[in-house]
Amino acid sequence: MARQLLLNAFHMNCVGHICHGLWRHPRDRSREYLRQDWWNTLAGTLERGLFDGLFLADIVGTYDVYAGNAEAALAGAVQVPVNDPLLLVPGMAQTTRHLGFGVTVNLSYEAPYLLARRFSTLDHLTEGRIGWNVVTGYLDSAARAMGYERQMAHDQRYDRADEYMEIVHRLWEQSWDSDAVRYDRESGIFTDPAKVRPIDYRGRYYRVEGIHLSEPSPQRSPVIFQAGSSPRGARFAAQHAECIFVMGLSKEAVKQTVERITRELAAQGRRREDVRILAGLTVVVGATSREAEEKYAEYCRYASPEGGLTHFASSTGVDFSRFDLDEPITERKSEANQSALAAFTRKHQGEPWTVRRLLEQMKLGNRNGAFVGTPSEVADEMQSWMVEADVDGFNLVHTVVPECFEEFVDLVLPELQSRGIYKTAYAEGTFREKLLSQRRYFRAR
Ligand SMILES: Cc1cc2nc3c(=O)[nH]c(=O)nc-3n(C[C@H](O)[C@H](O)[C@H](O)COP(=O)(O)O)c2cc1C
Incomplete structure (x- = not known):
C-alpha cells in the first residue's frame, strides 16, 4: 500500500492565527x-x-x-484576544468519534503535577484522543505577566523541559498499575493501594513527590508533539516527540530540516519511522487554476502584512520597526524562536531578506509553503513534498474559515484518495494507535 498522508487542521482559539487580517474577509467566520x-x-x-x-x-x-508595544497586535487581532485551547476539547470530543486533538500547552508556567492531571482528564473524556504539543514559549511578555523579568534563556528552557517530561511521564506511566482500580463493591475496595505508588523526583528545576491524581487513561501519556528545530530544539524533539512539526518556505528547506531531525533521531537511538513529521501548509484550491489564483489574490487583498510582521517580530524577538525597508536582515542572537529567525537570515533565492521582502512574504503570514491550484495541482505538490522532502503529512494552516477546510475536504481529499495516498475510513483505536500504530508511549517503562 502507498504511504498514507496524515492531516491535521491547524487552528487556534482566537481570530487571527497565521494568516493575519483574514478576519476582515466577508466570508470569514473566525x-x-x-x-x-x-x-x-x-x-x-x-x-x-x-x-x-x-x-x-x-x-x-x-x-x-x-515597536515595543502590543498596539499592532491588539488592533489587528494578532493572536490576541486568545482563549484557552484545552477547554474546547471535551465539547468537540462529544460530537466526534475519531478526530484527535493536539493541543499546545506551554509548560514554562504550569506545575507538572497539575498539567499531568489535566491531560489525563482529557484523555479519559476523549477516550484516548488527546495529544500535547509541548512548547516552552518564546515571549518575554509572558515571563513578565507571570512575575519574572524575562524568559529563561533558549537552551535552558529545553533543559528544564527535559525534567518536566520526565516528571509527567513518571506520573502517567509509573504511578498506577493498569489493574489498580478494583471498583469492588463487596470488599469496599475501590483502588488497591498496593498497586499505586508515588513518584519522587528531585531535579535542578523541579521537585515532585506524590501519587498521580488520575487513574490510568486509555493512552496514559498523550501523544507528544513538538516543533523545535534549533539544534537544541531538535534534540529535545528527538528525545521526546512522537510527531514533529516543521515549517519551511520550500520543499528543499523542509527536506533539510527533516534530514537534520533524522540525524538527531539516530543520535538518540531512534529511527526516522519512529516519528511522524508534518509540515505546515497553506492551500487555496479552485475548480480551475485561474479560479484558485483569483481566490488567492482575493484573500491577499484582506491579508495584513503588518500583522504578519508583528507576529514574526515577537516570534524572533527582533523589532523590525527599527529597520529600513531595504536593510538586509542579518544573523543575530535571539532567545525567542531561533529556527524561525535562522530561516530568514539566510539568503532566499540569492537575495538577503529585508523588511520589504518580509512584508511581501508575510502577506498571508506565510512561513510555510502555499499551494494554489486545482485539486490535482494541489495533490501533485503534496505528493511531491511527501516523496522528496520525506514528510508524513501536513498541518493545514487556515485561511478563510470555515470555507478553507470545507473546500479542502470536498475538493482535495477525493483527489488524494483516488491516488491511494489518503485513507478512505478511520482505523479504530486511540490517537496514538491511529497515528503511529503504537499502543504505548515509546518511553513507557
Ligand atoms: C508548526 C509549528 C507550530 C507551533 N506552535 C506553537 C504554539 O502554538 N505555541 C508556541 O508557543 N510555539 C509554537 N511553535 C514554536 C515552537 O514551539 C518553538 O518555539 C519554535 O519552533 C522554536 O524552537 P527552536 O528555537 O528550538 O527552533 C510552533 C512551531 C511550529 C513549527
Whole structure:
C-alpha cells in the first residue's frame, strides 16, 4: 500500500492565527471562536474529511516586540484576544468519534503535577484522543505577566523541559498499575493501594513527590508533539516527540530540516519511522487554476502584512520597526524562536531578506509553503513534498474559515484518495494507535 498522508487542521482559539487580517474577509467566520458549537461544527467537518487531528496552537503573553508595544497586535487581532485551547476539547470530543486533538500547552508556567492531571482528564473524556504539543514559549511578555523579568534563556528552557517530561511521564506511566482500580463493591475496595505508588523526583528545576491524581487513561501519556528545530530544539524533539512539526518556505528547506531531525533521531537511538513529521501548509484550491489564483489574490487583498510582521517580530524577538525597508536582515542572537529567525537570515533565492521582502512574504503570514491550484495541482505538490522532502503529512494552516477546510475536504481529499495516498475510513483505536500504530508511549517503562 502507498504511504498514507496524515492531516491535521491547524487552528487556534482566537481570530487571527497565521494568516493575519483574514478576519476582515466577508466570508470569514473566525469571530465565532467564542462559541462551542462553532468548534463542534468545525470538528464535524474535519471528521467528515477523515482528518487525523485538529492541532490547536496557543500563546501565553502578547506580541509586543514590534515597536515595543502590543498596539499592532491588539488592533489587528494578532493572536490576541486568545482563549484557552484545552477547554474546547471535551465539547468537540462529544460530537466526534475519531478526530484527535493536539493541543499546545506551554509548560514554562504550569506545575507538572497539575498539567499531568489535566491531560489525563482529557484523555479519559476523549477516550484516548488527546495529544500535547509541548512548547516552552518564546515571549518575554509572558515571563513578565507571570512575575519574572524575562524568559529563561533558549537552551535552558529545553533543559528544564527535559525534567518536566520526565516528571509527567513518571506520573502517567509509573504511578498506577493498569489493574489498580478494583471498583469492588463487596470488599469496599475501590483502588488497591498496593498497586499505586508515588513518584519522587528531585531535579535542578523541579521537585515532585506524590501519587498521580488520575487513574490510568486509555493512552496514559498523550501523544507528544513538538516543533523545535534549533539544534537544541531538535534534540529535545528527538528525545521526546512522537510527531514533529516543521515549517519551511520550500520543499528543499523542509527536506533539510527533516534530514537534520533524522540525524538527531539516530543520535538518540531512534529511527526516522519512529516519528511522524508534518509540515505546515497553506492551500487555496479552485475548480480551475485561474479560479484558485483569483481566490488567492482575493484573500491577499484582506491579508495584513503588518500583522504578519508583528507576529514574526515577537516570534524572533527582533523589532523590525527599527529597520529600513531595504536593510538586509542579518544573523543575530535571539532567545525567542531561533529556527524561525535562522530561516530568514539566510539568503532566499540569492537575495538577503529585508523588511520589504518580509512584508511581501508575510502577506498571508506565510512561513510555510502555499499551494494554489486545482485539486490535482494541489495533490501533485503534496505528493511531491511527501516523496522528496520525506514528510508524513501536513498541518493545514487556515485561511478563510470555515470555507478553507470545507473546500479542502470536498475538493482535495477525493483527489488524494483516488491516488491511494489518503485513507478512505478511520482505523479504530486511540490517537496514538491511529497515528503511529503504537499502543504505548515509546518511553513507557
Ligand atoms: C508548526 C509549528 C507550530 C507551533 N506552535 C506553537 C504554539 O502554538 N505555541 C508556541 O508557543 N510555539 C509554537 N511553535 C514554536 C515552537 O514551539 C518553538 O518555539 C519554535 O519552533 C522554536 O524552537 P527552536 O528555537 O528550538 O527552533 C510552533 C512551531 C511550529 C513549527
